[in-house]
Amino acid sequence: MTMIITLIAAAVTFGTVLMYGTLGEILTEKSGNLNLGVEGIMYMGGAFGLFGAFYYEKAAGAAASGPLAIIIAILSALMAGMAASLIYSFITVTLRANQNVTGLALSIFGTGIGQFVGEYMRVREGGYVALSNNLKNAFSATIFPDFMVKIPVVGQILFSHTVFFYLAVVLAIIMFLFLKKTKYGMYLTAVGESPAVSDAAGINITLYKYLATVIGGGISAIGGMVYIMTTAGCVWNHEGLSGVGWLAVALVIFCIWRPLNAIWGSVLFGAMMIMYLRVTIPFIPTEIYKILPYIVTVIVLIFTSMKNSRDKQPPASLGLNYFREER
Amino acid sequence: MSEVRTPLFRLAKREAMSREKIWAIRVGSIIIALILGCIPIMLTGNNPISAYAVIVQGSVSRPIYIRQTVKIAIPLLGCALAIAPCFKMRFWNIGAEGQITMGAVAATFFALNFAKTIPSPLLLAIMFITAATAGGLWALIPAFFKAKWNTNETLFTLMMNYIAIGIVAWLQGGPWEGRKGSQLIPMFDDAARLPEVFRVHCGWIIVLLLVVLMYFYMNKTKQGFEIAVIGDSVNTARYAGMNVGWIIMRTMFISGAISGIVGFMIVSGANYTLYKGVANGVGFTSITVAWLSQLNSFAMIAISAMLAILEKGSNTLQTRLQVPASIADIITGILLFSMLASEFFINYKLIFRGRDKKEVNA
Numbered sequence: 001m002t003m004i005i006t007l008i009a010a011a012v013t014f015g016t017v018l019m020y021g022t023l024g025e026i027l028t029e030k031s032g033n034l035n036l037g038v039e040g041i042m043y044m045g046g047a048f049g050l051f052g053a054f055y056y057e058k059a060a061g062a063a064a065s066g067p068l069a070i071i072i073a074i075l076s077a078l079m080a081g082m083a084a085s086l087i088y089s090f091i092t093v094t095l096r097a098n099q100n101v102t103g104l105a106l107s108i109f110g111t112g113i114g115q116f117v118g119e120y121m122r123v124r125e126g127g128y129v130a131l132s133n134n135l136k137n138a139f140s141a142t143i144f145p146d147f148m149v150k151i152p153v154v155g156q157i158l159f160s161h162t163v164f165f166y167l168a169v170v171l172a173i174i175m176f177l178f179l180k181k182t183k184y185g186m187y188l189t190a191v192g193e194s195p196a197v198s199d200a201a202g203i204n205i206t207l208y209k210y211l212a213t214v215i216g217g218g219i220s221a222i223g224g225m226v227y228i229m230t231t232a233g234c235v236w237n238h239e240g241l242s243g244v245g246w247l248a249v250a251l252v253i254f255c256i257w258r259p260l261n262a263i264w265g266s267v268l269f270g271a272m273m274i275m276y277l278r279v280t281i282p283f284i285p286t287e288i289y290k291i292l293p294y295i296v297t298v299i300v301l302i303f304t305s306m307k308n309s310r311d312k313q314p315p316a317s318l319g320l321n322y323f324r325e326e327r
Numbered sequence: 328m329s330e331v332r333t334p335l336f337r338l339a340k341r342e343a344m345s346r347e348k349i350w351a352i353r354v355g356s357i358i359i360a361l362i363l364g365c366i367p368i369m370l371t372g373n374n375p376i377s378a379y380a381v382i383v384q385g386s387v388s389r390p391i392y393i394r395q396t397v398k399i400a401i402p403l404l405g406c407a408l409a410i411a412p413c414f415k416m417r418f419w420n421i422g423a424e425g426q427i428t429m430g431a432v433a434a435t436f437f438a439l440n441f442a443k444t445i446p447s448p449l450l451l452a453i454m455f456i457t458a459a460t461a462g463g464l465w466a467l468i469p470a471f472f473k474a475k476w477n478t479n480e481t482l483f484t485l486m487m488n489y490i491a492i493g494i495v496a497w498l499q500g501g502p503w504e505g506r507k508g509s510q511l512i513p514m515f516d517d518a519a520r521l522p523e524v525f526r527v528h529c530g531w532i533i534v535l536l537l538v539v540l541m542y543f544y545m546n547k548t549k550q551g552f553e554i555a556v557i558g559d560s561v562n563t564a565r566y567a568g569m570n571v572g573w574i575i576m577r578t579m580f581i582s583g584a585i586s587g588i589v590g591f592m593i594v595s596g597a598n599y600t601l602y603k604g605v606a607n608g609v610g611f612t613s614i615t616v617a618w619l620s621q622l623n624s625f626a627m628i629a630i631s632a633m634l635a636i637l638e639k640g641s642n643t644l645q646t647r648l649q650v651p652a653s654i655a656d657i658i659t660g661i662l663l664f665s666m667l668a669s670e671f672f673i674n675y676k677l678i679f680r681g682r683d684k685k686e687v688n689a
Contacts, residue, residue: 034481036421040660091664095671100419100481101618102667104611109660115653116367123649246489253482285501291493294486301486305478314479319419325339 005156007271007278012161013230015270019168020223021248022255022262023175024081028216029252030179031209032192032317033092036103039245040110041084041217042224045077046241047117049225050129050234052076054121057135066138069131070163073139073225081221082214084110089213093206096321107245111238114224118236131234139229164226168263171219175259188212192315195322205322223248247273250297256304256312269293336679349673356669357633357662364658371650378644385643386636392643394527398597400635402427402589404627405534406613408541409585411622412578414614415545416554420579422469422484423586424610425491426462428603430587431594432495433461435512435601438519438594439503447518454519454591462587463580465491470579474572488610495603503601512601521596528596537585542624554578586610615663634659 028035053073057064088106091097121129144159179185190198191208255261272293276286304312365375386396406423413420434454472478505513521528545551557564620626641655
């Protein structure tokens with residue numbers, strides 16, 4: 001029993017990272033932009049999140065407050081991710097370059113920047129960049145009071161997570177309401193499904209694509225920061241972060257582009273990724289667990305295309321640029 | 328309002344541009360990228376000009392450096408050639424990373440088990456063929472589903488990469504592990520290593536042959552023509568009686584096979600062993616190489632050489648000036664952005680309000 005509870009808790013920790021990456025990419029893809037730069041964006045979010053928190057603590061010294069450090073880390077990651085996706089949007093939306101190639105270029109660029117910032121800090125600070133234990137605890141502490149966490153079973157499963165998890169859940173719900181219940185959300189979906197029709201209806205395609213991609217990129221970047229600040233223990237760890245962005249892209253498919261599915265989907269993917277550390281199933285080598293998320297995604301992809309049901313498809317214009325004069 | 332306002336400027340597709348002008352724009356974009364690349368170099372407190380000098384020196388100034396640079400360029404070029412026919416067909420194969428890996432797995436299987444029993448030339452031939460087959464079959468899986476149910480190939484091929492890498496991770500720590508607990512696959516015997524020509528493994532000859540073959544295939548054969556037609560319009564291809572599904576699968580097999588061969592060259596010519604990072608991002612970088620070369624085989628030589636120089640040179644930069652080697656990725660990224668953006672000015676023109684009256688009215 002305790003083992004299952006710790007497994008769930010650990011799955012949520014890693015799942016939170018994925019949830020940000022996925023929610024951001026869902027928003028982006030809803031506009032018809034397939035941004036394959038998530039890997040790079042999350043690297044940048046991780047590096048700049050650490051950068052922001054570290055230099056804040058350096059400036060504030062012992063007076064550094066946990067909540068403020070968290071806000072600074074979130075904002076730095078957000079800005080980094082938004083800047084990166086702005087480049088992507090400009091090149092694909094305004095200049096109409098191929099989305100796949102631009103996304104991959106952003107992945108190369110972003111992982112480079114992330115690594116560079118991580119290394120740069122290490123060299124500048126003479127070896128080791130880490131937050132004080134005080135702030136580290138602030139990043140990994142839960143927001144619920146102690147007695148709630150201590151409720152048997154339920155406390156561990158529901159109330160023991162970091163603030164980032166609860167924020168992500170709220171974000172998923174907001175995104176769901178935005179996409180399903182608001183006019184602008186409907187417009188965004190329409191842009192992703194058929195830019196030509198939306199354009200004829202008077203929707204500003206360029207604006208929607210830019211906003212969705214830039215905000216989406218910012219959200220994805222927060223995921224990178226959450227990884228560095230929680231799982232990696234507030235030190236730059238590029239090996240751990242590598243592949244997380246691609247997993248988030250997979251998760252978008254698994255969730256069939258629905259934000260609410262991202263909540264349980266990310267925890268499930270998180271569980272699959274960390275299971276090898278905790279559970280051993282006879283005859284199945286642990287390394288194989290790690291490819292489960294990808295296999296599951298492939299199966300989802302195949303089934304949705306075979307059934308061809310209209311509400312379970314990628315946005316129809318995904319990956320294609322829109323050029324009005326070319327209609 | 329009776330009079331409709333013309334926007335300040337609008338876009339139009341450009342008719343053919345002169346060759347010189349196109350190349351001037353491309354070279355200009357590279358220069359702009361190199362200027363932008365000065366920013367991160369200056370952030371490290373170094374002089375950008377001397378840093379670029381170190382990059383060039385560190386990659387081409389001595390024969391040994393050139394050999395290492397060529398070694399980096401071989402897989403990039405080979406894999407870009409693999410991707411070209413898919414992209415021509417507008418089949419977005421971003422699974423080269425996995426196809427390289429599976430090719431490497433097949434080659435490694437024979438290298439580990441038959442190095443003592445099969446004579447070297449025959450063994451290498453078997454490794455070559457099985458690597459090509461494995462890469463091709465791996466690529467065939469998403470192609471089959473694309474042909475049959477129109478499954479999104481971008482996402483499918485992407486997932487296949489990580490499945491392939493996961494398989495190697497398992498082999499590395501499991502059945503093929505050398506010394507217990509080392510998590511490493513043993514080094515290949517000499518018999519399973521590619522011979523060297525001019526002291527670089529003979530992979531460079533294979534890729535250069537592939538350049539010519541691919542150029543010929545894409546431009547002079549019926550199959551190349553079919554690929555081009557599908558790329559322009561799937562419907563046209565159908566009306567013309569082409570079996571689109573079959574062509575997609577055939578093209579993907581060829582593409583995967585070439586990537587598989589690249590995988591064979593990496594394990595047998597450069598690393599002499601297999602580990603999960605065997606493809607090391609080549610499958611992704613080579614996509615940008617192929618695209619920026621306009622899928623032209625010969626242009627790919629130049630672009631892959633350029634990226635290889637950057638990568639090799641940046642390693643020297645790190646040892647000499649303590650600039651993080653990740654600067655190579657940053658400059659590569661800027662270079663790609665800049666070249667992607669420059670295509671816009673080749674393909675489109677801006678028409679400003681008031682000017683070109685005749686065309687506005689037309």
